[in-house]
Amino acid sequence: MTGPVGQEPFEGDDRLYSPTRLAGWLQEVNGPERMPPLFLSRAAIEALSTGDLLRYNDRRVVWHANIGPIRTPQLLALHEDLREVVESNRQDSDKAKPAVLVDAYPGLGKSTAVREFGRDYYREQIVLRGETTPAGDRRVPLIYIALTGNTQIRGLNAAICRFYGLPDSGDADTLAERAKDAVLSMRTAVFVIDDIHFLVPTKANASSVRMANHLKFLANTFPVTLIYVGVGVRARGILSEGESPDQMLNAQFGRRTTPLTLLPFQIDDDEGRHEFRNLLLTIERKLVLAEKYPGMLADDLAGYLFARSSGHFASLMTLINRGCLRAIRTGQERLDEDLMDKVKNDAAAEQARQEYVAALKAGLITAKPVKPAVRRKSA
Template identity: 45%
Template sequence: MRQPNLFSLSRKEGWRRFVDAPPRRRPEPLTRARIAALSAEAAEDYNDSRDDWHANFGVVQTPQLAAVHAELEQIVASNRQDGDRIRSAAVIDALPGLGKTTTANLYGRDFDRKQMRRLGPVTEAGHERIPVFRVGLTSNTTLRTLNRMICEFYGHPATNRANAATLASHALDCVLSCETQLGIIDDVHFIDLDRRDGLAVSNHLKWLANELPVTFVYVGVGLAERRFFADGLTGKNVVLAQTARRWTRLEVASFRLDTDQGRRHWRSLIKATERQLVLADHQPGMLVDLAAYLFERTTGHIGSYFTLLMRGCYRAIRTGTEALTRDLLDGIRLDEASEQARKQLTAALAHGHLTVKM
């Protein structure tokens, strides 16, 4: 039985496990007869391996992910300014459940792998090379906690008692010593620009961008609506905001059924994921036949889509159904946003206002 792969991407050790992990091995698809012939212990282990696979079978290269990665590649590749110049930053801004964090992490992983391949694991000065750092903000992030989180990622020993300014200096030392080139800061929507602490953290992000010779990739929900690019300013003061001039906003869209291209992308996603299923009775095309139903259940949000499939595979295995059918999926409850939107989508699909047909 495989042990849980527990780690945190907010520590360099966890990030390295994420970056260096080999592709998972897909369990061998077995027929019902072969599954029935397994001993109780062997069947339990086989089902456990299938649960693990369905929860982690890899990344589907969606058009949204490919588009954002292409933009990030352009931004990072053009940020080769010397240390006295300001680098532009990227911000992935979208609604929940559209894969923002996954998109940023996967780009960071690819970037890290390329840097390690080209430059090696040790710098010329003999320090550990850490091409990427990644932290996630909390609802009560302050200047000190932000600096501490960056230092904790690197494992800096002086993080408990130091003040905000000292921690900022330590963070700069870590970035320079480890020759870090990319910094991912997730959940920036937790910064409340209506609070004094929130404005201080927002301003500190600009200081970090000025002082740390890295390209920053920020990830957040509804940042434009929160006036984040206006630095919380209003009226004539908006022209004084720096964020809108320094950050390139990248959106992640949900899947849509109101265009031929949107319908084609949705069906391609289903085909790609269907090939990964390890269920005894599931045949190619069974999931594609449910394309309209799957959109109705998930409103085109990839996070909800994969949650439905993962829970459906678990239930298909445990109930002996060994296939994803509409009856089985109907018994699975999803996030509340999907459940609430389902009624409207059901009506639109039933009256032909939306369709998955080409």
Template identity: 50%
Template sequence: MWDIVDSNLQDGDQAKGAVAVDAFPGLGKTTAVLVFAAEFHRREIAEHGAFTAQGHERWPVCRVGLTGNTGMKDLNRAMLEFFGHPGRQTSTAAQLGLQALDCVLSCEVRLLILDDLHFLKWRRTSGIEVSSHLKWIANEFPVTLLKVGVGLADKGLFSEGEAIGETALAQTGRRTTRLDMPPFTIAAEQGRQQWRRLLLALEQRIVLADAYPGMLADDLSDYLFARSTGHIGSLMTLVNRGCQRAQRAGAERLTRELLDQVRNDEAAEGARRELDCAFSAGKATSRPRGVRTTG
């Protein structure tokens, strides 16, 4: 994302390439994008100051969440809601678009995030209208569009086939770079090392009186992978609920016995049994080679 956004900053008045973060639920898409947005915001403020040359507040990032019935007017109004514009309730769709452009220019926005883009029905009339509107934004707004959603390719965001809206959607596919976020896997050594690094980093954020180094990465590595199936959203849910139970019960540490009392999300619980059997039979492991004898 840094490569794409920073290269777009050099393009001047040229149409800028967009980014689409497209992955299954529970893999941390929105979290990763918001972390990137916060770092980008802080960098721009540090380099250029909190106010523009005209005295307006500098807002390098604008984030908009979409709904299932978002149309062109709704999208423009959502952008104005972000800036608190007084005309967001009474203007026409065209006026809202121009007002949004004025806010973007005045506040020197450089990154426009559109979250939950999968809610749009791309092959319906409203979806085609919004797709065309996004191309207008890409042409007229000095911003990089960062789109976040689930199954965007399957829903037709990048489609150039023979379905309705072929011409309208083809340009979107050419201008958009798709980035995915796969779940953690343990089939290869690299994946096992990544999983261990995640658990080690997570250990640093746990505040329990009897927590100790290796509590997750050594003693619970296989167990946590089986309970989360490699999805960071399921992992964080399990660890967070486990910490709450550990505090209430006075255990002050995470153990297999304590986490067995914690229910996780339905998708993770449904896929748990097969992984449990593989780990128990020694047919799979989440530990890298150098630490397989620990725990």
């Protein structure tokens, strides 16, 4: 279907790919940085033709939906810890490399943060070592796979093969050997395995023991650093020591795994309030709304946004993204409480909302810093 007479079809700025496939992962790694739409005044927006207005608003919607990743103190700390483990794992292949478990509450952006680390690491390795191996194969320093609720050993091996674009036929052992050949030939150094909690049942059984043994097999036979990402994994005891067979497997896993986490924003002290304010200022600068103004988020909506997000980054970004869409569609071109009250958010954030609202109104908590930020002197 073509567009209006005299106009080219407009596909929009959406980027559709799967990071669990090599082609998609390369698009995430090598894709150009998004550029914000041109900022237009209300008068300039009103002067646009119908077609130009539709295209301008479409670009703004896609832009607001893809703001980030924002390099918050939490994200930078996680990246530093990941880098320390990965870069120190230079053991020869006859030694198992220690793994990492990034375990945090849902909605904190841990998968996004780990993929951002993976993207940086991938780029650095290509700059350092080149796009091809000495044998002439494509160099793939890091792969990313995500598990499902029914992933078994064969499914995990098949997911690794599918990432590389290899056939996923055969039994678990055949797939494992196929994946191993790809790892060695493409010089892969890191596996990111997301949603690892799907492999950690709340109660140990034969299937979970086999999977624990398979993770041990991967660590022993693949010369890679395993970065697991999940929710509530440590609480299920996988890193704890014990006497039962499944607990001994947990102990072995725990001895080889470094636990990391990603914390929500908090406003219990001024340090946390300043961090939250800096986040809102950063987001505010990125919004493309004709009537936005300095302090729209960081001053006038700080408490409101914290109450509606509970300090969880994903909930906050969903709320702001949808608010911007409503501000564009209604022609308000700015965010305020009246508009934001009409925006729906995720169930967990809405459930915690009233408690925070009550505490803010009672003066028990505040999102605004009490003291000015302390500026550190440069060396």
